[in-house]
Every structure is written in structure tokens, then in C-alpha cells.
Amino acid sequence: MTTSGLKIAQGRSGAVCVVTLTGRIDNSNAKDVIAELDALIGSGEKNILLDLAGVLYLTSAAFRALLVATDQAERNEARLALCSVTGHVRDLFEMGGLLDSFTILGSRDEALARLS
Amino acid sequence: MTTSGLKIAQGRSGAVCVVTLTGRIDNSNAKDVIAELDALIGSGEKNILLDLAGVLYLTSAAFRALLVATDQAERNEARLALCSVTGHVRDLFEMGGLLDSFTILGSRDEALARLS
Amino acid sequence: MLRSIELTVRNDLADLPAIHDAWERFGAEQQVPASVVVDLQVVLDEVASNIIKYAWPEGGSHNFMIRLAVCDGAVEVEVIDDGRPYDPREAPAPVQAAPGSRPPPGGRGIHLVRQLVDRFDYERTGAENRVRLTKRFA
């Protein structure tokens, strides 16, 4: 883990760019998530999958980042989807009233099958 | 170091029984020092040297223990001397006004030479 | 035996990780269940970041105080700042999305806090906002 508590890694699976987040997403590091997604969308990626399997928890700063990035993806005719939204992280999406505001696609394998 | 913060070890050099104290001597463990010295004096030891080289600090509970043991040694015609009373430990003896109340014999070698 | 810790925090988001680390260590020492430690990490992030972002609109460098206490199977969080008067219990509920569209990005922090604690108290005393949050775990 970096001192910010969040590791952001990038991979590729066919046409899908997979961003893996590990650690926590909060007000001290959500800007890094925005910057990463902003750069990917700006570079022309059309299929981005955010894998949250390694996220311990997130706060409203993460919701803000994901909503901003989803809007930006839409404006650029790109898709931004989430996968591995489980356990406590799922509870937090639910508390935020946001389970229906994102494309949430089950496990990573399920998500890749759907996006490919 | 034990959880009590004080290690008590026993050795022998000729006629002198050397007790080495390592750690801190305070209100939570001074009773162990009294018990050790009490047992040694009770068993007939006539020359006991307490080496304080490894003592990080001591509190008034240590003074109490040493004064009680010195009195007991005297009643049993035994000698109780201290060595390696230096640095901060010496300062504390001085603050306690007790530098003259004990037989303090410099280094362990000097002490053994004097006691043998 | 360690009962509470007190932190001084600057109005700078860069101080947030130190709050996280202090609570993680203290919560573990106090044997607070891991899920409760995490819930309060979220709460601390929301409450502290709001103060950092909104309490001193005129800017400048300011400090505020966080006290964390564990007692009788509950965690008590007290946050004291001398920024502008603000009662977070009165924050409006988040704006709902219009059908078929996404909701606005902000305005969810205090909404989360409300759901994550068992008590949410606020008092303005003198020039200070005092927020007191209680979460039970036993």
C-alpha cells in the first residue's frame, strides 16, 4: 500500500481496459481516481472496467469521483463499468443510494464476458 | 525483558554473590528485588554485590527496597554493596539524597577487588 | 486502560491519512471489531473533510480537534472546530436522480454518517462547533 492507502493498477483484456483499485478510497486520494479515469477517457479508451475487489472501504469522495467519471465517459461515448462490488463496499453504495446509478457487473469474469 | 520490565540474574565471583539487575526498578517490581535479596541474606550470603549497570531508571520504590535490604543485611552481619551506579541512575540517587546511604563501589571490577 | 486519544488536525486534506492511521491503531488496541473500525474510518473521513473544505471559507491556516474514546462497548467521536457555525444534522438528504439520469456527484457525506452511527449530536458552544458521534459495538 502507498502512503495514500490506495493502489491503482491498470491492465487490459481484449478491448477492455481494467483498472484495479486496492485499499481505501477517501477524501485524501479520490482525486487520484479521477485523474486516472480522466486520463484513460481522454486517451480514447471506450471500455473501462473498474475492479473494486481489493477496496476495503470507500467514502462519499469515491462516489463523487465515480459519478464525475461516469458523466465524462458518457460525453466521450465510452463505457465505465464496475465489478466486484461486494460485502461492505456494496453496503456503502447502498447507503449512498447509488446501486442503480452505475453499471455494476458482478465478478470480473462476468464483467469481461459482458463487455467483450 | 520480562513483562515486569526487570530481569534479575545471579552469579558468583569467589566469596561474592553478584546480583545483576537489568531494566527498570519501580513500584510494580521492587517487591521482586526485596524478595531476591531477602532470600539471599536469609540463605547466609555474607557478601552481596548489586550491579546496576543495566538499570535504565529507578524510582523511590527501588530506594525503599535497597534501604530495607541494607538494614536486613546489617542485622545478619552481611555486606550489601552497589556497583555501576552511573549516569541517570546516579542522578536519581542524588535527587533521593541517598548517595551516602549505601556502599557504592564504582565499576564491577573495582567492587569485586574491594569485596574479595 | 488507554481510554481516549486526541488529535490536532490542520485544514488540509493531506492530514486525513494520519487520522486514519491513529484510529486504526487505537481501535485495534481497544479491540474494537474491524467492521466498526472501518465504519468510523468512513465517518471520520466525511466529518473531517467537511470541516477542512467548508468551515473556514475565508481560507488561511486553521486547526481543529478530534477526540476518540472507547468506553463501555461504544466508540465516541468528538470533533471541535472554531469555523463558521454549522449544524451537520441539518444537511439536506441527497438529491434524487431524475428517472433515467444520474444524481449529482456531491452531497452524500453526511447522509452516510447518519447511517453509520447510533447517535449524532451537535452543540454550538462559544465560538466552537462540537459534533459528537456515538457508535455502539457491544
Add this chain to the structure above:
Amino acid sequence: MLRSIELTVRNDLADLPAIHDAWERFGAEQQVPASVVVDLQVVLDEVASNIIKYAWPEGGSHNFMIRLAVCDGAVEVEVIDDGRPYDPREAPAPVQAAPGSRPPPGGRGIHLVRQLVDRFDYERTGAENRVRLTKRFA
């Protein structure tokens, strides 16, 4: 950023090592010089053990509170108990030894405390003794 810790201590000498460990860790985190950490270990042992031994002569199980704060190059120790009223600043100086004999074993604890701190305050408020000790290190 960690500014103070608060400990609850039982009237049992077996609680002293936990005070030691808490102050050792907190003092190191606060970068208090090692010699100052040690001096206050002595002070804490004296003050806490006196409360444990003398504050509740009727016995029974009681708690008292120790707060340790580091601020502006000084350590502040506050100790609060609800035992019998006792102002430790009034403890007599230790009894001197008669020439050629040893002094009595007890009565040196508060004498050490006086020499190891820069300020020694006491207040009786309500049913509580509040001792406040300050030691500067910068």
C-alpha cells in the same frame, strides 16, 4: 497530530506497567527526548503508585485517570482521582538520616517528582484531586 492520550487506571499496582508502555509509545511518537521520557516514567510511577496506595484507605476497587499531552515543547501530565483530598505539594521533605545511620526507607517519591518537573499544580474540584505536572523539553 496525536496530541494527547487518556488512560483509565485501577487502584492496583499491576496496572503500572501499562502506564509505562503507553507513555513510552506516545512519547516516542511525539519525539519527546528519551531522557524526558524516562524522567516522566519516574514521575508517573510515583504519582500513580501513591494514588493506588493511599487515595482509598477504605479499600475497594476504584479507577483514576491519567492524561498525557505533548504541546509546544512541553509534556503535560494530568492525574485525576476521586480519593480522599490530598495535595501532594504539601508532602514533607524526606527525613534526614541521623549521623552515621541510614534514613528511613519511605517518603522520597514526591521529593523526586518535585525535582523532575518544571511545574507542579494541584486543585481540588468537587470530589476530585487534580494534579497537573509540566515538563518542558524545548
